[in-house]
Amino acid sequence: MRTKIELRNLTKSFQSDKGPLEVVENVSFSVREGEFVALVGPSGCGKTTLLNLMAGFVRPDSGTVIIDGTPQAKPNSRGILISQQGSVFPWLTVRENLMFGLNGHPPADHADIADRYVDIVGLKGFEDSFPHELSGGMLKRAELARALVVKPEILYMDEPFSALDALMSLRMRNELLRILAKERHTVILITHDVEEAIHLADRILVLSSRPTRVQATFEVPFSHPRKLTSAASQELRMSILRELGVDHDEAE
Amino acid sequence: MPTSSRRISGTVFIFDVPQTSKPMQHLKVSLPALAVIALLIAAWWMSVIATHSLIFPTPWAVVTGTWELIHNGTLWQHIAASLTRVGIGFGLAVCVAVPLGLWMGWVRGAYQTLNPIFQILRPISPIAWIPIAILWFGIGDFSPVYLIFISSVFPMVVQTTVGVHTIEKRYLRAAENFGVSRRTLFTRVVIPAVLPQIVVGMRIGLGVAWLVVVAAEMIALHSGLGYMIMDSRNAGNRYDLVVAGMIIIGLIGLSLDGLMRLLEGNRWVRWRYAH
Numbered sequence: 001m002r003t004k005i006e007l008r009n010l011t012k013s014f015q016s017d018k019g020p021l022e023v024v025e026n027v028s029f030s031v032r033e034g035e036f037v038a039l040v041g042p043s044g045c046g047k048t049t050l051l052n053l054m055a056g057f058v059r060p061d062s063g064t065v066i067i068d069g070t071p072q073a074k075p076n077s078r079g080i081l082i083s084q085q086g087s088v089f090p091w092l093t094v095r096e097n098l099m100f101g102l103n104g105h106p107p108a109d110h111a112d113i114a115d116r117y118v119d120i121v122g123l124k125g126f127e128d129s130f131p132h133e134l135s136g137g138m139l140k141r142a143e144l145a146r147a148l149v150v151k152p153e154i155l156y157m158d159e160p161f162s163a164l165d166a167l168m169s170l171r172m173r174n175e176l177l178r179i180l181a182k183e184r185h186t187v188i189l190i191t192h193d194v195e196e197a198i199h200l201a202d203r204i205l206v207l208s209s210r211p212t213r214v215q216a217t218f219e220v221p222f223s224h225p226r227k228l229t230s231a232a233s234q235e236l237r238m239s240i241l242r243e244l245g246v247d248h249d250e251a252e
Numbered sequence: 253m254p255t256s257s258r259r260i261s262g263t264v265f266i267f268d269v270p271q272t273s274k275p276m277q278h279l280k281v282s283l284p285a286l287a288v289i290a291l292l293i294a295a296w297w298m299s300v301i302a303t304h305s306l307i308f309p310t311p312w313a314v315v316t317g318t319w320e321l322i323h324n325g326t327l328w329q330h331i332a333a334s335l336t337r338v339g340i341g342f343g344l345a346v347c348v349a350v351p352l353g354l355w356m357g358w359v360r361g362a363y364q365t366l367n368p369i370f371q372i373l374r375p376i377s378p379i380a381w382i383p384i385a386i387l388w389f390g391i392g393d394f395s396p397v398y399l400i401f402i403s404s405v406f407p408m409v410v411q412t413t414v415g416v417h418t419i420e421k422r423y424l425r426a427a428e429n430f431g432v433s434r435r436t437l438f439t440r441v442v443i444p445a446v447l448p449q450i451v452v453g454m455r456i457g458l459g460v461a462w463l464v465v466v467a468a469e470m471i472a473l474h475s476g477l478g479y480m481i482m483d484s485r486n487a488g489n490r491y492d493l494v495v496a497g498m499i500i501i502g503l504i505g506l507s508l509d510g511l512m513r514l515l516e517g518n519r520w521v522r523w524r525y526a527h
Contacts, residue, residue: 075428087426091444150430
């Protein structure tokens with residue numbers, strides 16, 4: 001498969017009161033087209049900065065992000081970022097939110113296209129609702145639909161389901177897999193939930209604490225639907241946790 | 253387990269018992285406020301009687317005075333004159349403040365250039381502008397309109413600018429991500445996001461405008477509630493009409509604020525108050 005995203009020696013530091021703060025240090029890896037890569041690492045390690053660098057919201061100090069063979073310059077709708085807090089516009093209805101990013105189509109079709117994606121994520125009947133009228137899980141669905149409706153090639157997801165309760169988070173994961181099976185996107189997922197990473201990703205990169213580097217890489221060889229209780233996936237989980245510095249007793 | 257659940261439902265039952273109708277509940281809530289007003293009127297009445305004041309009116313004299321104003325039609329003329337001046341001055345201020353505030357909020361250079369001068373002009377009392385207003389516009393309708401404008405424009409500019417500055421970055425990022433045009437960014441993100449703050453600014457601005465119109469009309473004009481109050485005093489110490497004018501000003505101010513509060517329930521800003 002073709003390489004979709006390539007990170008070459010990416011380095012980024014921020015100015016703080018105590019001088020420069022190294023956040024990302026010499027990170028290189030590449031992602032194939034249609035691949036689902038999860039980045040796990042300790043909190044505050046610079047995962048979000050790494051994702052912002054990839055999506056083009058933050059410029060690196062040195063190194064380059066190459067997407068489809070050309071250096072990433074500015075954020076664009078070919079790669080949509082779904083942030084942790086969510087960014088569904090509270091002043092627009094669900095339908096209006098989905099129509100927001102539609103530029104390329106004739107305006108008359110916008111509502112139809114939006115409604116199709118509202119249906120895909122299971123929000124039918126809530127097209128005219130405002131975000132404050134939705135539950136947390138429904139809001140995530142709306143966010144996902146708004147990203148998918150512009151047909152992005154890449155989805156950058158920054159702990160998208162971490163604010164949901166365990167049950168809803170699990171349902172959203174299954175939902176995401178169902179949608180991804182239909183529309184083949186390249187996905188970069190940041191998470192601190194190792195189980196979530198094993199459930200969703202083709203490959204898991206373990207990041208070190210700040211300044212972040214790629215510390216280890218794990219392939220997830222299981223086919224979907226995955227059984228997270230299987231011995232093999234439990235074993236993978238333990239090795240990833242060990243890599244993150246959590247010893248056996250703590251993890252149990 | 254069954255015992256504890258019964259106890260819980262019992263508690264709920266006790267709290268649920270007093271079912272009163274909505275108007276009754278309204279009355280119950282506003283009862284203390286009405287009692288205070290009644291007490292105040294009673295105290296006023298008694299003190300007028302006790303001091304044998306010949307000038308200060310009793311509440312009843314105010315009622316008959318108001319009736320007199322209603323009857324001869326002058327009250328409506330004064331109210332209409334005051335409201336028209338506020339309408340024009342405030343309307344002009346909205347037309348200037350909202351675009352200016354959006355511009356200052358969005359363009360850093362505009363903010364840095366204009367904000368200091370606005371911060372200096374803002375704390376100047378509108379009353380201090382009266383001599384200049386008379387100098388520039390003479391004694392006519394335009395002076396109070398100008399004073400209303402100058403007093404309500406600054407709070408609205410400031411509120412709108414703050415509104416733009418406090419748009420959460422995640423929304424601007426999302427808009428940037430979808431690569432929308434500048435026009436879409438403004439009409440679908442910036443303006444809707446700031447609208448609740450604009451409404452807050454308008455509420456403050458209209459409140460100030462109503463305060464100022466009365467003060468401005470006291471100077472020298474031939475109509476308006478402020479004029480009516482000064483005229484009643486000058487022409488024969490009609491303090492019943494002075495107090496009537498004051499109460500009417502208060503009631504109209506309250507209704508204007510109520511109107512602005514209705515705006516807060518509008519579909520376009522409701523999201524802001526929905527949590």
